[in-house]
Amino acid sequence: MKLVVSSSPHVVSPESVPFLMRQVVFALLPALAAAAYFFGPYAVFLVVVSTGTAVACEAVWQKITGRPVSVHDWSAVITGILLAYNLPPRAPWWLAVVGSAFAIIVAKQLFGGLGHNFINPALAGRAFLLASWPAAMTSWVTPFDARTTATPLPLLIPKGQELAGVAAPSYWDLFAGAVPGCLGETSALALLAGGLYLVWRRVIDWRIPAWYLGTAAVLGWILGGPRGLFGGDPLYHLLAGGLILGAFFMATDWVTTPVTRRGRVIFAVGCGILTVLIRVYGGYPEGVSYSILLMNLATPLIDRYTVPRQFGAPARPPRAPAARPPQTGHGHAHHAPAREGR
Amino acid sequence: MTARTFTGGIHPAYQKLTAHTPIRDLPPPPQAVIPLHQHTGAPCHPLVQKGDTVLLGQKLGDTEAPVAAPVHASLPGKVVAVEPRPHPAGRDVPAVVVEWDGSDATVDVQPHPDPDDLDPAKIAAIIREGGLVGLGGAAFPTAVKVRPPEGTVIDTYILNGAECEPFLTADHRLMVENPEQIVLGLRALMRAAGAPRAIVAIEDNKPDALEAMAGATRGMPGVSVEAVHTKYPQGSEKHLIKALLGREVPSGGLPFHVGVIVSNVGTAAAAGELFATGMPLVRRVVTVTGRVKEPANLRVPIGTPFSALVEAAGGFDGEPLKVVAGGPMMGVAQYTLDAPVVKGTSGVLVLGPEDRIPEPTSCVRCGRCVESCPMRLLPLYLEAYYRAGMIDQTETLHAMDCIECGCCSWVCPARRPLVQSIRMAKMEIAARRRRAAS
Numbered sequence: 025m026k027l028v029v030s031s032s033p034h035v036v037s038p039e040s041v042p043f044l045m046r047q048v049v050f051a052l053l054p055a056l057a058a059a060a061y062f063f064g065p066y067a068v069f070l071v072v073v074s075t076g077t078a079v080a081c082e083a084v085w086q087k088i089t090g091r092p093v094s095v096h097d098w099s100a101v102i103t104g105i106l107l108a109y110n111l112p113p114r115a116p117w118w119l120a121v122v123g124s125a126f127a128i129i130v131a132k133q134l135f136g137g138l139g140h141n142f143i144n145p146a147l148a149g150r151a152f153l154l155a156s157w158p159a160a161m162t163s164w165v166t167p168f169d170a171r172t173t174a175t176p177l178p179l180l181i182p183k184g185q186e187l188a189g190v191a192a193p194s195y196w197d198l199f200a201g202a203v204p205g206c207l208g209e210t211s212a213l214a215l216l217a218g219g220l221y222l223v224w225r226r227v228i229d230w231r232i233p234a235w236y237l238g239t240a241a242v243l244g245w246i247l248g249g250p251r252g253l254f255g256g257d258p259l260y261h262l263l264a265g266g267l268i269l270g271a272f273f274m275a276t277d278w279v280t281t282p283v284t285r286r287g288r289v290i291f292a293v294g295c296g297i298l299t300v301l302i303r304v305y306g307g308y309p310e311g312v313s314y315s316i317l318l319m320n321l322a323t324p325l326i327d328r329y330t331v332p333r334q335f336g337a338p339a340r341p342p343r344a345p346a347a348r349p350p351q352t353g354h355g356h357a358h359h360a361p362a363r364e365g366r
Numbered sequence: 367m368t369a370r371t372f373t374g375g376i377h378p379a380y381q382k383l384t385a386h387t388p389i390r391d392l393p394p395p396p397q398a399v400i401p402l403h404q405h406t407g408a409p410c411h412p413l414v415q416k417g418d419t420v421l422l423g424q425k426l427g428d429t430e431a432p433v434a435a436p437v438h439a440s441l442p443g444k445v446v447a448v449e450p451r452p453h454p455a456g457r458d459v460p461a462v463v464v465e466w467d468g469s470d471a472t473v474d475v476q477p478h479p480d481p482d483d484l485d486p487a488k489i490a491a492i493i494r495e496g497g498l499v500g501l502g503g504a505a506f507p508t509a510v511k512v513r514p515p516e517g518t519v520i521d522t523y524i525l526n527g528a529e530c531e532p533f534l535t536a537d538h539r540l541m542v543e544n545p546e547q548i549v550l551g552l553r554a555l556m557r558a559a560g561a562p563r564a565i566v567a568i569e570d571n572k573p574d575a576l577e578a579m580a581g582a583t584r585g586m587p588g589v590s591v592e593a594v595h596t597k598y599p600q601g602s603e604k605h606l607i608k609a610l611l612g613r614e615v616p617s618g619g620l621p622f623h624v625g626v627i628v629s630n631v632g633t634a635a636a637a638g639e640l641f642a643t644g645m646p647l648v649r650r651v652v653t654v655t656g657r658v659k660e661p662a663n664l665r666v667p668i669g670t671p672f673s674a675l676v677e678a679a680g681g682f683d684g685e686p687l688k689v690v691a692g693g694p695m696m697g698v699a700q701y702t703l704d705a706p707v708v709k710g711t712s713g714v715l716v717l718g719p720e721d722r723i724p725e726p727t728s729c730v731r732c733g734r735c736v737e738s739c740p741m742r743l744l745p746l747y748l749e750a751y752y753r754a755g756m757i758d759q760t761e762t763l764h765a766m767d768c769i770e771c772g773c774c775s776w777v778c779p780a781r782r783p784l785v786q787s788i789r790m791a792k793m794e795i796a797a798r799r800r801r802a803a804s
């Protein structure tokens with residue numbers, strides 16, 4: 025009889041990486057349904073193109089660089105969907121292809137693949153598209169009839185309403201998603217349903233969306249109004265633009281956010297502050313993507329200064345550790361070699 | 367009674383297949399293999415040689431070393447070998463092999479049914495001569511534990527009935543079936559340590575044990591039974607103390623530094639048997655479970671080979687993948703079924719092919735290991751630094767505080783072997799400290 029001899033523990037949780045990633049994919053589906061409903065089948069086509077490109081790029085890249093193909097971990101699927109959600113509903117299909125390919129190859133694989141990238145690939149892809157094709161990335165359409173229009177976001181800026189010359193949409197339209205905007209970010213309702221599912225299943229840490237949204241609401245109320253301090257509309261700040269999508273699905277990306285509890289709170293508060301500052305004072309109305317990307321860069325530093333006080337330690341940890349350690353490899357022969365016995 | 371707890375920890379599938387299976391006495395095997403080193407501390411020297419005839423309860427090995435406990439014959443018969451044999455800890459250890467003569471010839475033993483009449487030092491001496499060690503797994507000599515250094519005040523004795531490892535039910539059944547014996551043992555332990563107060567801590571998934579122990583301790587001054595939250599590693603002594611008393615054992619310290627001693631209920635039951643009958647520690651209860659046909663709680667002579675236990679549990683159910691001595695979280699995988707039950711063997715767990723742990727993939731920084739660590743460490747960083755050869759950094763991040771509970775490895779969705787790496791880092795740090803000291 026041959027018995028496997030390996031180190032404890034001898035049982036592991038059933039929640040593997042692919043399992044958890046699939047939960048995120050499920051959680052993104054209500055927003056896809058909302059996009060189909062408001063913007064029509066072309067929106068779904070864009071998501072399919074983007075996701076297919078992401079998976080294909082990952083597989084092909086890993087094949088030619090001789091690494092194990094890991095598309096079955098579902099992470100490329102998430103990147104593909106998220107990238108599409110950040111596109112205008114009528115974006116040309118090649119924009120999805122270019123953005124997805126950039127996200128996977130440049131922002132993810134060039135850094136070593138899943139777990140090694142330090143900025144969120146989908147957001148990096150979006151930032152790249154926005155810098156390269158600004159016009160195509162900001163040509164909005166209204167829901168249902170697809171007339172070209174502006175997003176309600178500029179209305180957040182003081183004097184924005186006069187500039188836009190339109191009335192703000194109702195809270196209900198904002199909540200349901202019947203407003204112009206990116207393909208997957210307009211329906212707060214659909215995103216909340218998915219996001220809360222992830223919180224409930226403990227796939228993501230509730231602290232990040234809670235602190236992010238809370239900070240944005242309070243600061244938006246303080247700074248965000250057209251009539252000076254404390255005149256902002258917190259609800260409007262929460263519902264407009266990509267804040268809900270960002271708070272539940274991008275700022276919670278495991279790879280690029282801190283791992284300590286305190287670190288996550290700091291990260292989320294930072295995202296909230298930056299979002300409002302960019303929205304209110306920045307030249308560009310949508311602050312969510314850049315806030316998260318900026319905070320991604322701060323993640324190693326945050327981890328370093330939020331090392332928890334270990335059990336039984338004196339009140340303050342003596343020293344912070346050095347910056348992010350070198351990453352471990354791709355997972356072969358890491359277990360102690362199994363000894364086979366009598 | 368409120369369930370109390372600590373931060374971190376996990377909720378594995380408990381799989382207590384034998385929670386309602388009464389303890390069954392197993393007759394002596396044809397041969398018992400009794401290792402001379404069954405405790406933390408120095409190994410024993412043999413007191414017998416090949417060809418000798420020994421009686422049940424006769425001392426087979428002892429040592430002058432301060433931290434140690436003697437070993438005794440668990441069956442009467444002839445010594446057929448004194449030689450290295452497989453030990454469940456994973457390497458060969460000198461052992462006395464006794465062939466049963468079919469009798470029940472026993473040494474003269476002297477009971478001490480009322481420990482309250484005895485001097486604490488005398489109790490400790492009886493405990494030492496009885497070969498008592500912690501039966502929860504670590505096997506620290508009990509006589510040493512109950513007599514902490516001069517000047518230490520012990521205000522609370524905690525009896526650990528948490529039994530938080532999945533699958534294991536030996537302590538659970540002891541509490542349900544032999545609460546009086548446990549209470550007698552507890553009285554002896556409390557008196558030896560001079561502890562005025564005791565808490566029996568039991569996870570709240572064992573209502574029958576809570577009830578039985580509450581009944582048996584009713585009217586005992588200073589003794590209470592408390593339910594603790596069902597989660598792993600609730601039975602870690604540091605975390606039990608935190609949950610019950612709110613005290614944190616300082617980094618690098620031991621429970622007596624915060625005025626507490628923690629013993630397993632199995633240890634108290636063995637002490638109870640020792641004082642009631644005078645019989646030293648020669649048998650214990652072992653849960654035989656997992657992929658066996660009839661999972662069971664068996665009271666077996668120490669030295670019984672695992673193969674006999676598996677057989678008594680109806681044999682393997684399908685092809686076994688692993689046989690583990692202890693629980694699935696901290697137990698040691700065996701390479702041979704010739705390894706015997708030792709004092710610290712709480713269970714024999716058989717795992718099947720479905721329990722094969724998949725190959726690890728890259729860390730995805732999900733932080734689950736951080737959230738689950740009851741010592742509040744950063745397992746992902748400890749592992750990464752260890753793999754990068756940056757041992758100093760693992761020390762800075764308190765690798766030495768890791769209790770090797772395995773929570774981090776259990777939760778890791780990338781299946782990273784975190785505890786393994788941290789254990790290696792700890793060994794490396796310990797070796798460096800030794801080198802620096804010499």
Ligand code: SF4
Nearest residue numbers: 729730732733735778
């Ligand atoms: S649980 Fe595993 S994958 Fe998650 S952070 Fe820890 S080591 Fe990385």
Ligand code: SF4
Nearest residue numbers: 739768769771772774
């Ligand atoms: S094994 Fe060590 S690092 Fe891992 S959870 Fe337990 S104490 Fe923490």
